[in-house]
Amino acid sequence: MSDTYLDQLNTIQRQAVMTTDGPVMVIAGPGSGKTRVLTFRVAHLIEKGVKPWNILALTFTNKAAKEMKERINNTIGGGVATSVWAGTFHSIFARILRAEAELIGYPSNFTIYDTQDSKSVLSNIIRENNLEPKVYAVNAIRARIASCKYNLISPKAYIENNELIQEDYQRKQPHFQKIYKSYMARCRRAGAMDFDDLMYQMFILLHKNPNNVIKKYHDKFKYLMVDEFQDTNFLQYQIVRKLVNYPGSPHNVCIVGDDAQSIYAFRGATIENILNFQKDYKQANIFKLEQNYRSTHHIVQAANEVIMNNQRQIQKKIWTEKGKGEPIKVLQTVTDSEEGKRVADLILEQKTRYHLQNKDIAILYRTNAQSRSFEESLRSLRISYRVYGGLSFYQRKEIKDMLGYLRLIVNPNDEEALRRVINFPKRAIGKSTIDKISAWADAENQPMWSVVENIDKFKLSARAMNAIKGFVKLIKKLQKQQDTKDAYELAKIAATESGLLKMLGEDKTIEGMNRMENVQGLLDGIKIFVDAEPIEDEDKKLATYLQSISLLTDQDKEDDSDDKVTLMSIHAAKGLEFPSVFVVGLEEDLFPSFMSKNTVDEMDEERRLFYVAITRAELHLTLSYSKSRYRFGQIRYNDKSRFLDEISNENLHVSIPFNKSLSNGRSGVSGASKYGTMTPKLRKAPAASSDPSFKATKATDLNIGQEIEHFRFGKGAIQSIEGAKGNEVVTVKFKGVGEKRIMLKFAKLKI
């Protein structure tokens, strides 16, 4: 049997699979059979006699983990793959943390706060501390806290770090450290971890190592594999090292990645990890997979041409034997709605000409907001499609409300759940009462729940007092049934007795009925969970259900069998492939995004994103851009993306715009007529700083050593200037954020 799968590999792939012991690094270009190598590697290990539960495989998405397990099972059969520890960083660590929570002072039924919850905690803290919400923008604060965690800087370490405190003064956010500290304290008080805590606390667990807990995991995980290593951050790598490095360790760690496909630097991923891996494991075997089995020559060539423009990369060139294929089609349109129509028309054409099914086709865009024009045009041609991303089912208000009750039953200290449902449906417990409760909780350093539970000890109006008592009674009554009722029964009781169902039922508007349907859908989902075959020794209680969904995203819902065109962001498309791919909205300021035009590093990441986008295509690739686009409620005029110019004409086929496809009398303002009335004007400059008073000066005649101020990075000194006039790249050493390579053309600076 072993011959059969090894025969399906090329020489380098086979070496990567068979080199099971010691550190291994696989650099895998797009379409080079990376997943195949990973799965066969696990299969090979199991065949060699390694126990499946001694293998840990960390992936980036649940979907990738699931696919891997399925393919392992298909390769060696017997269903043993189910016992392999394969999952996302988040889900695997959540599982371990549940088992070990008490060792680091968390309850094992801890809640996982999603981004919405985190933001809500932060805006409460900012409001309660009377800080200006415009200066302390929740998104920025959250990102900074996340970055502290990625870099293993605790609130205490933060306060002791002079440089960081200085930086905060410069950023005009001197109270950041206070916010960070109380955010952490509140999460802990609520028995909650945010997404980043799942890694941060995991590290803390292994680092502090209470009861020598780490030994258990050293003994357990004899072989470790990390997929998409280019998208891991410093913290994740440190955890990997903790798991691999110990006296007498065989260092059986295999990382797989591609620096050219690193697209998550914005959330802390760093290519440094790949470089550091080589330093940390000098004896590592390195395999480079460069043969592309996915795409035709034109596409592969274009990808190489594009990525060449990036300055820093591990040299590699992908190649294919799949034949020349057809050149990449470029569509130019006048408006975004015309772009939608042309793409839909072309999809129809491709389906008949190449016998493609809907599911063979994907439309990829930079931002989720772009999906609309394609949805409209596909709908009018009766082509079925599925949009990924955007607001997920579990993030909808009515679903979060319902889950709020369920979360509160399982973990009454969960303050975000409490705040969400304490006055929903309305119980006359208003904002000022909740503020008081929160303040008391802070003063006593107790969860809000223990305040409401003992509300008699506090001074409130009789009306508010009674309302709160009623609420506490309701939750306690539900809690009592946790052990006797399964998740579905209890959820149904909660939905009824809270009055949620009644309230939703009274709303007869279309949106209202939709909400009702969604909540019913959630209850149906819980029923399915209860009825399903238990995985290992799981029970069917509410707590188990909540754990099972807390890290799910929409993409984990399986209805792949449906024949639908895929609409998704390029980020979401990582790891996927389609016979025909449309990459749309190729305009300056959209792709590359105007947010990324400040530094070379950011621009390089946009380019890698484009590289990922085009390498999703197997046979047909179409790139489109529109001269004008409706954005933020107004029409903007854009140049075509620089990325288009980076592909040589040899690989392109530019189609001349034709408006015939529009003249089929469909309703709405046609693209052409819009064009007739518009007067081109200069593009609006990219949105400026968070500090509206910042005035950029025209940066000419800069000198080395000169002091400048950047709207985002603060003050710094110029280290070097390179590049031709008008296109200079300035390297600036900033006081807090370190060295940045700034593109002068777009930079917001003053001298």
Added chain:
DNA sequence: GTAGTCACTATTTGA
């Protein structure tokens, strides 16, 4: 405490 209106403003990617 609640509900409704109005004005403002940011604007990317996602486990």
Added chain:
DNA sequence: TAGTGACTAC
């Protein structure tokens, strides 16, 4: 545009 926060009237 869409989402939010401040303000007002009951």
